[in-house]
Amino acid sequence: MSAWAMGERLRKLGIRLAQTRSTALFQLATELPAAVLARTLGIDITVAVKWQRAAAGDWAAYAAEVSRRNSKA
Template sequence: MGERPCKLGIRLAETRSTALFQLATQLPGAVLARTLGIDITVAVTWQRAAAGDWGAYAAEASRSNNRPDSSRSGA
């Protein structure tokens, strides 16, 4: 069953992780665990990973906005 997607270039493990990550942004850990039949600790780990560190994101976004953009300078 996994051969056909691989032949098409679909990486099943990465696709599964992406789907879990997306669901974890939208569902509480308990619902995620119950719906997918995974352990609650795994679901909570996915939920925490999906929440991210918004403070770090804001800092990085700020730094990248303050860098000179070589495409705008005509270089």
């Protein structure tokens, strides 16, 4: 089945692909640091940072904590 045909079937079921994609990206942005999000999805880091800010994910605190843990080891 082609991607177009699959998209058409989903639209007929009432599933909006763009909205679903945005929701998935938003969720990922709350769970992953921007650098990981960018690398994993193949998007520019500035786009990943914007998604993260929109999702209110604060990975600066996480990065600081990891840095402190690594320096103690």
